[in-house]
Amino acid sequence: MPQLKLEEVEIVRIDERYSRQARSLLFHSYIEEPTYRYLFDADQPGYKQRIRATLRELIRLHMDRGELMFGAIHKSEERLLGVAFCSDLELKTDISGQLLWRLKMILTAGLEGTKRFLRYFAEVQRSLPAKNHRMVSLIGVHPDFQKQGIGKMLLEAIHQVADQDQNSIGLFIDTGNNRYLEFYQSLDYRVFTELQLDQLQEFVLFRPNPNYIDTSAS
Incomplete structure (x- = not known):
């Protein structure tokens, strides 16, 4: 695994120019993840294609909506090492009700x-x-550069922006991989609930917004 110096990594807002790199990076990040293996039936032919297609449509939807998207870029190589996408409540409506997307x-x-x-x-x-609230809807670090602090940098960039919204109670994120729980908890996320989808156990975690103002109490 190549060793990085974090000062060589820059967190930037990304747009459609990084779409292809983001798809490739998330594909390599998610292909062995329990959630995606369950959702797209990893034991059946065409599994890789189903993941690629899903990521392409999700990324396109995020970009069309102008969602908050960050990338970790290697400064000298201009290579995308990690990405994190953050969505708001309206994405729920787009995914559940958008016929063309379905x-x-x-x-x-x-x-x-x-x-x-x-x-x-x-x-x-x-x-x-x-x-x-907001939700970290897609996040991944290339397998060659995991466990070197990039995921933390990406989430902290999202936190910095999301915490400025005083009307938002905070951030949610979900994972079917319990190996990530300790990492998320180190960044002030806590398990909000657990879901059982057939054989898949999905954890939903929540990080409160320290600047949230509850106007309903006034």
């Missing part, structure tokens, strides 16, 4: 994969409070 998913990720993804997405969203 059709694209069915055509590329398959009917069963799309049905599982939409069920998983709905279950996670249903577990969240109705109050204004």
Whole structure:
């Protein structure tokens, strides 16, 4: 595993110019993740293609909506080492109600994969409070550069922006990999709830916004 000096890494806002790199990076990050293995039936032919198609459609949707997207860039090589996407409540409406997006998913990720993804997405969203919040919807670090502090840098960049929204109660993130729980907890996330989707156990974590102002109490 190549060793990085973190001073060689810069966290920047990314746009559609980084779409291809982001898809490749997230593919390598997610291919062995329990959530994606369950959602897209890793034991059946075409698993890799289903992941690639899903990530392409998700990234396109985030970019079309102008979501908060950060990338970790190696300064000298201009290489994308990690990405993190943060969405707001409106993404729920776009995914659950956007017919064209659903059709694209069915055509590329398959009917069963799309049905599982939409069920998983709905279950996670249903577990969240109705109050204004944001969610870290996609995050990944290239396997060659994991466990070197890049994930922390990406999340801290999101925290810095999200914490400025005094109307938001905080950030949520979900994972089916319990190996990540300690890492998220080190950044002030706590387990908000646990979901059971067939054989998949999904953890939903929450990081409160330290600057949140509860106007309902006044």
